[in-house]
Amino acid sequence: MSTGRTTPDETESTGASTAETAATSQSTASTGETLLDVQNLKKYYDDDGLFGDPVQAVDGVSFDLRKGETLGVVGESGCGKTTLGRTILGLEEATDGSVIADGRDVTEISGAERREWQRDAQMVFQDPDSSLNDRMTVGEIIREPLDAHDWQTAEDRRARVFELIDKVGLREEHYYRYPHQFSGGQRQRIGIARALALEPEFIVLDEPVSALDVSVQARIINLLDRLQDDLGLTYLFIAHDLSVVRHICDRVAVMYLGNVVELGETEAVYTDPAHPYTVSLLSAIPGSFGPDRDRITLRGTPPSPRDPPQGCRFVTRCPAKVRPDEYDELSEAAWSSIESLHTVFRARANADESVLDRLKAMLGRSVREDVAETRTDLFGGLDLPSEVGSVIDEAVDRARTGDDEGAAELLREEFGSVCNAEQPDEHVVDADGRFSKCVRHQDGYDDPGAVIERRANR
Amino acid sequence: MATPTRTYAESEADALGERVSRNPRPALIWVGVSAFLLLLEAGAAVEFLLNVLGDFLRAVPQVGRVQAVVNLQEAAGNVPTLLSRETIPNRGYYNGQEYVGTFMGLAPGTAWQFRVGLIYAYSFALLAWTWVGYDWYRTHYRVADWTPRDDVVDRLRSHGWGLFGLAVVFMFFVLVVFAPAVSPTTVAANLADPYGHTMTYWTGSGTEEITVGQANLGAQSQGTPQENVGPWSYDKYGRFHPFGTLPSGKDLFTFIAHGARISLIIGLLSVGLSASVALILALVSAYYKGAVDLSVVLISDAVMGMPQLLLLIMLTVILSGTWIGKIYSGAFVLALIFAGTGWPAMWRSFRGPALQVSEQEWVDAAKAFGQSPTAIMRKHMLPYITGYLLVYGSMTLGGAIIAIAGLSFLGLGVNPPTPEWGRAVNAGQDYVATSSWHISLIPGILITLVVTGFNALGDGIRDAIDPESDSAGGEGEAGGRGGGA
Secondary structure (H helix, E strand, C coil), X not given: CCCCCCCHHHHHHHHHHHHHHHHHHHHHHHHCCEEEEEEEEEEEECCCCCCCCCEEEEEEXXXXXXXXXXXXXXXXXXXXXXXXXXXXXXXXXXXXEEEEXXXXXXXXXXXHHHHHHHHHEEEECCCCCCCCCCCCCHHHHHHHHHHHCCCCCHHHHHHHHHHHHHHCCCXXXXXXXXXXXXXXXXXXXXXXXXXXXXXXXXXXXXXXXXXXXXHHHHHHHHHHHHHHHHHCCEEEEEECCHHHHHHHCCEEEEEECCEEEEEEEHHHHHHCCCCHHHHHHHHCCCCCCCCCCCCCCCCCCCCCCCCCCCCCCCCCCCCCCCCCHHHCCCCHHHHHHHHHHHHHHHHHHHCCCCHHHHHHHHCCCCCCCHHHHHHHHHHCCCCCCHXXXXXXXXXXXXXXXXXHHHHHHHHHHHXXXXXXXXXXXXXXXXXXXXXXXXXXXXXXXXXXXXHHHHHHCC | CCCCCCCCCHHHHCCHHHHHHHXXXXXXXXHXXXXXXXXXXXXXXXXXXXXXXXXXXXXXXXXXXXXXHHHHHHHHHHCCCCCCCCCCCCCCEECCCCEECCHHHCCHHHHHHHHHHHHHHHHHHHHHHHHHHHHHHHHHHCCCCCCHHHHXXXXXXXXXXXXXXXXXXHHHHHHHHCHHHHCCCCHHHHHHCHHHCEEEEECCCCXXXXXXXXXXXXXXXXXXXXXXXXXXXXXXXXXXECCCECCCCCEHHHHHHHHHHHHHHHHHHHHHHHHHHHHHHHHHHHHHCHHHHHHHHHHHHHHHCCCHHHHHHHHHHHHCCCHHHHHHHHHHHHHHHHHHHHHHHHHHHHHHHHHHHHCCHHHHHHHHCCCCHHHHHHHHHHHHCHHHHHHHHHHHHHHHHHHHHHHHHCCCCCCCCCCXXXXXXXXXXXXXXXXXXXXXXXXXXXXXXXXXXXXXXXXXXXXXXXXXXXXXCCCCXXXXXXXXX
């Protein structure tokens, strides 16, 4: 990787503009004022009703972004973090909610205001192989945003491109090369230079290093860090690499199934996670919980965003789920099997049945004998109390006659709790305003962390 | 990656003009030689363009015969052209001792060969010089030391089948542009108005003057050895016929050379029109997707559902009396019908790649910084489809040439007496098994050769653009549209 080689006059010009932007950023960063206020943002796909339920990619996300900070967004694949970034930028049309910047809702603007927002907010993409047009030279790529916005004169634009090339650590002669001729890290630098061209104040970084070699990742991260200091940028850093987020982010938002479940200062979240999902996610970092504590393995995969569970989105996999008092003595293994059975019923209820299957079910000739096998697989070696066993038997019977929805409903009613009933509110959990969406923060419930530990040791 | 550590001074980012002025020698040499080469044949090129323009204007009723164009055509005729029938004449007669009126007293056949040989040598020299110009531009003036197009050019250079196609297509183009010069005789004298022109010939004991029409009657190819003028032979009036004569006694080579003009113009016009429509629709439907895409699918399906042949017959009949039907002897209408019915097939071929490109992240990136939709289509999508455009364009062009020949074989399409290849095949079909076999066979072979050439060129370009698709595996995706209307 090349390091920036500067000629005297360039240093001068770079220095001048840096000083200028730094001056403005300082005045804003020091106040810590809000740059973006995201309120109840929703993005549903296929919501025209033609293809059944919409995909609820982002489902009511609210947070604010302060000038000069880096907010990390972490979560599993498909939790909606990329969609969140794209919706904020206007690349996707928001279904509901608002994104307030400079006193206007950027999901609603058009015309000149929209052009202005496009200048202020930029994006760096995940895959540097496909985010650069191979048929254009590096110079043309970086220059294109300037051309699109008629930025000053042609001469100024070219000077600006050379300045940017230098700023991201490329060399001047790269101006006339094609993206093919660069390594992944260099290509990502080109993408960053393009994002910086219009002097934005806010950049969405969509997993900017996850496609790169580990050795290159650190350099790009350091570059981003340095650029933030120089230019007073505000980052929304989308990632699934938790250690990178800890390194670069001031605050972190943890997303699960279209919801932000916890948001707070990075160090606080990492050292003392409040939400059960955050606890499980962080325990996935090797060595993070020390030798004496087991990793918390989450059951199964996240539910389909087309059909999120009722109540808390995390209820199907939560290691700290509130359980009904009467079943308090049930073993962990039994609970795990019950949750798995519930997941099976839900999945079956949502699966597309063929016409033939439906006809057979109507004629009473069900092909669903495999439910019994599932029951044996899950509860075979378990010693269940009789009342639990009979509930499960009834549910299995319902499923066998084709009523998967009824079976899932029965398990939900019998073994469900407050977690299945209502979406938890934001609960502020520390002095810095960190919030976590879990009912266990309410009075009368044990803390999620404590519950997880107790159950793990049972 | 071998990247030379050449450092660029600011000045190297200058416009092409400034880069040239810093090192003007190669550019000056190239421009000088090019100008010299072009001046030699400026007359022929101008004649060709004005001819096309004049034919179009003449057919438009409101305009009629534009005097300015006629004047220009006359002026172009006076431009001295080195490789023309005037400077190297092949028409003359034997006066008992020597040839009179031919180039340096050569036999008419030899003089004609000399002229055609020179014209093709000149054309290939011009082609080679163009390549030299590109090469010099790359070495002396282009700032980028490598572009993705270099790889495409390199792969095409080593693609034998594609180069064969390029050579055939180029020779066909030369035939079209230089049709008056490569023909042994002229359209006016031999095909259009033979009784208005006279010629002199050697009777065996003296010279005699006769109208060309009468001479043609004595040079007919009627299938018997007595009445036949085969390829590469003289008729009894001392005229050389490289491809023999038609049943009417007219010269087949002249007929074919001028027929090539019609074929190519219809082909280029129809492919150009349908490709533009297909390209624009592909970009728009791939960019906006959804309802826009769906409506284009429906329209194209509706157009494809129309029987092309019936439509052609109906429209040529209906429009034959109108002014639009007269443009270029009915060729213009044909081109429009081909374009109108041909774009859906092309659009379908472009739609896939266009959709693929529109899903690329760089399109998203361009949207993110507020690039306009038209600029995104032009800069970020179009370059990835031009390859397909060349492939399908060249293959469809071959198909159009076959289709036109097929139509005139059936007696439709281009009106007589305008020469057309298919009509020559038709005229000779009664004589295929006789000594006048050449009438059908030669145009037939030429049609096959030219269409094969266009397909080969398309194959070569496709392989050059996308090295992963080999010709064997790619049959299904890029089949030429042959087989006529």
